[in-house]
Amino acid sequence: MAVLNEEQEMLRDMARDWATNKSPVTEFRKVRASGEPEAFNRDAYAKMAEMGWAGVIIPEEYGGSDFGFMSAGLVVEELGKTLTASPLVMNTVAASAIVLGGSDEQKSQWLPKLASGEAIATLAIDEGPRHDPEKIETTVWGGKLSGTKAFVPEAHGADLFVVAAKDGLYLVEKGDGVSLATRKLTDQRSHADVTFDGAAAHKLEGGGDTLLGDVLDRARVLTAAEMLGMAQAVFDTTLDYLKxxxxxxxxxxxxxxxxxxxxxxxxxLAQMRSAVEGGLQAIDSGFGIDRAAIIAKAEANRVLHTVSNEGIQMHGGIGMTDEYDVGFHLKRARVLEASFGSSSQLNNRFASLAGY
Amino acid sequence: MATQLKDDTQTHDDAFRNEVREFLAEHFPEELKGKGNLLAGLDGPTNESPAHTKWREAVGDRGWGTPTWPKEYGGGGLSRSQAKILDQEMAKVGAWNPIGGMGIMMFGPTLLEYGSDEQKKEHIPSICRGDIRWCQGYSEPNAGSDLANIQTFAEDKGDHYLVNGQKTWTSGGQWADKCFALVRTSRSDKHKGISFLLFDMDAPGVEVRPITMISGTSPFCETFLTDVKVPKGNLVGKEGEGWTIGKRLLQHERTNISGGGRLAEMMGRSLGDIAKQHCETEENGQLADAALRQKIANFEIRWNSFLLTARRAMEESKAQGGVSEISSVLKKAGTKLAQERSEMLIDIRGLQGLGWEGDSFEDSEMEDVRAWLFGKAATIYGGSTEVQNNIIAKRVLGMLDHQ
Structure with a gap:
């Protein structure tokens, strides 16, 4: 664990305490049993926002605490341990897109709401089952956005979509011209193909040419933080069981x-933690983010993949049952491994960045 | 107040940085630039050039080869931040620490902790100057991973011990002046019968035979001890404390084998760059062999996260004031990655990467072949990977012994 400051320690302890006592895996079981496609508990999310977690990376002038990604990662890791179903990760990353690329007006309009939990945002980037930000067909004509986004995470709860079009990122509100087709994946969280048919769109004009890449780097690292919590939980549970x-x-x-x-x-797991913390720290320092983000997500993919398989194997037959939590981790693991870059895609990207 | 303090420290650091720069300008010769001997102490003294000797003496006089060791024993007496400045400035001009070997890496720190004042005064200054080479008398033919099974016996003869037995894998034994060894002073208890003893390698009854390794080099020796007289004053700690002291020394050894900085240095250039020289590339500069490209990137990613882990272990140790629990994984992970890199170099170079001798191979190519072979030892010595796994499972994870 990285050496933390006092603020960060308090935040982590609070998140750990809340996740353990108020949001254990039994809460995820309830969400699953409800069958609601949005797949999270609105009251729990309101509570999380009340504790300030939805605004950790949002500047203070827009209602956040501006603690940074390292702090956000600490919270996300703790929630990952208990498979807490919430749009927190996607909301944070979507908010970062507005922080990086939004106008003052867009920031004033959305960031306070995203920080308070009054509104929820998510990313709609990929148009196929494999992550591929190079292959985007979505277009905008006269402020109207059209295209179909595949497997959009947290789509059902989202009030606002940060959408990748051919010429940049756009903000699109749910409503007219936006329709969802649920894609229930093995993790039983919210995913949907989202079709935008001439939906009103507002471009994020700031952030330069690298905005999409910068936002994806943040998505990779924060997803990796959730995966770190999951891997740690599987490891700890397995160790307890073996004892x-x-x-x-x-x-x-x-x-x-x-x-x-x-x-x-x-x-x-030690390497995975170093890689994830390295990614979070890189974002906060603003230095070498693209490379650090690949290392974070690639190591998260590799280690969680192994740990989730070994967790089942070492539990033996009981690990195969729905009654045990380890299977939930396995199913969520594969969904996150495929999100924002599979291992081979990340390897390719790493090689390209290094110039070979 | 705090600002004032910070400014003072800053001024102090700047002054020290200037001192280091002046020292390097005066004493570090251009011809030694970037030629740091990574296996210092494992190599023969005959390889030392006059320039090397002069450089070693200059650093030794200042105690800067052991920057944070106490000044009263010949160390540099520097603070951690000063030592860091020294490192940075040396790296900038391609300078390297000429004081190496087991005296610095393992024995010195252990003696500073457990030795008597008299022993420290006798041995530490010559380690700081790099005058005396130390070797390690730990392993025996029947005590490898089961190190506590040593049988070399030191019999109490009143004013001295009479030592008989055989040590093996004595690194640099043929070049060493002195040896720190684990010996048995009692047969009644496996662990508590072990003591930590120092002796001279030129003492009567000490015979050294180099062992030729698969790499063609002989950095290790067999050491035969026949009726070797060792003064009682050479016992470190008390009789029976050898296992405790010896284990502490192994911690220093593991830290050194896995030290991220040293490994990073050994790793040298990126595999991707090397591959671009040897393998076909596309017009855009990408490697044409997509599978190889994947493999290299995958390795480099894992290597980077290892380096981050080594750095984290250091930061945590500093913050906690003790050894971080992840330190236990560094030796095992670092040595495995280093071996993997050697294998990949062969993969990249093809048969050109397996040259043994002759003018048709670059020196660097042949060095890499020897390093690939010798590197197989890294997961065996200093506590094999299997021993590391036992340590992690039992001490860190609290998994129990088989009943």
Whole structure:
């Protein structure tokens, strides 16, 4: 864990306490059981916003606390541990798009609402099942945006979409010209294909040519922070289980075949944490963000993939049951691995940035 | 008040930076630029050029090869921030620390912690100057990973010990002046029967035979000890404390093997750049072999997150005032990545990357081949990867011993 300042420690402790006591995985089970496509608890999100979590990266003049991405990552990691279903990650990243590229008017109009939880925003970038920001067909004519975005996360709860068109990013409110087709994925969270048919759109004029890339870097890093929490939770749960499960009259934790695999996972997890924290710190420092974001997401993909598989295997048959939480982590893991860059896509991008 | 303090520190640091710059300008010769011997201490003293010797002496006189060690024993007596400045300024001009070897990496820090004042006064100054080479008498033919199984016996003869036994994998034994060793002073208890003893390598009864490794080099030796007389004053700590002291020393060894900075230096250029020289590229400069490109990027990403981890371990240790628990993974992860890189160099260069001797290979190519082979030792020595896994599982994760 990075060396934190007092503010950050308080924020993390508060998030840990809330996630553990008010939002354990049983809360996600309730969300799932409700069958609501928006797939989060509105009261819980209101509470989170009340604690200031929706405005962590939003400047103070627009109602946020401006603590930065490292702080946002701490909260997201804790919520990831208990699979708390909420639009917090997407709302934060969408808000960052407005912070980076919005006019004063756009900032005044949206940021205070996004910080207070009164409104929720999300990103609508990709147009196919594989992340590909180069392949965008969505166009804007005379302030009207048209195109279809695939698998938009947190689409059902969103009041505002940050939409990638051929010539830049646009803000589009839900309503006329915006329709959703639910795509229920294995993680049973909110995803939808969103069709924009001449919807009123307002361009984010600031931020320069790299705005989309900059926003995606933030999406990668914050997603990786959620994945870090998940990997840590699977590891901790598995370790606890190995320490109490008895076979052959032995606690499983005494078997060297399992000890060494846990040592491997521990080492992987240490690297994943360094990579994710490195990404968060890069965003706050403004230095080397693109490279740090790839490292963060690529390591998150690699390690969570392994940990989620090993978690099931080491739990044995019980890990296959719906009654145990480890399967939920596996299902959410794959959705996040595929979001904002799979491992091979990130490798390609890393090589391109390095010039080989 | 706080600002004032900061300004004073700043002025102080600037003055020190100037001192370092002047020192480097005066003493660091152009011809040694960037030629730091990464395996200093494992290499023979015969390789040392006159310029190298002069540079070593200049640094040794200041104690700057051991910048943070106490001045009273010949160290630099610098604060951490000053040591950092020294590092930065040396790196800027391609200078490197000529004082190396096991004395600095392992034995010195351990003696500073456990030695008597007399022992420190006797041994530390010569380590700081790089005059005396130390070697490690730990492993034995039947005590590798099971190190506590050592059998070399030191018999109490009143004013001295009489030592008999055999040590192996004695790094640099053929060039060393002195040895720090684990010996058995009692057979009644496996761990508590071990003591930490120092002896001279030219003492009667010490015989050294270099072992040729698969890399063709002989950095390790067998050391035979027959009726070697060792004065009682050479015992570090008390009889029976050898295991505790010896383990502490191994912590220093692990930290050094995995030290992110050193490995980063060893890693040198990016694999992608090397591949662009040896492999076909597209018009846009991308490697034509997409699978190789993926493999290299994947490696470089993991390598970068390892470096971030090494840095984090250091920051956490500083903040907590103790060794961070992730330090335990650095040796295991760093050595594995270094091996992987060596394998990838071969993959990139093809058969040209497997040259053994002759003019048709670049020196750097052949060095990489030897390093690839010798690098296999890194996951075995200093506590093998399997031993590291045991340490992590039991001490960090609290997984129990088999009943």
């Amino acid at each position: 109490q499960r008895v076979q052959f009259n032995q606690v499983l934790a005494t078997f060297q075949a399992l000890q060494h695999r846990m040592a491997d996972l521990f080492a992987d």
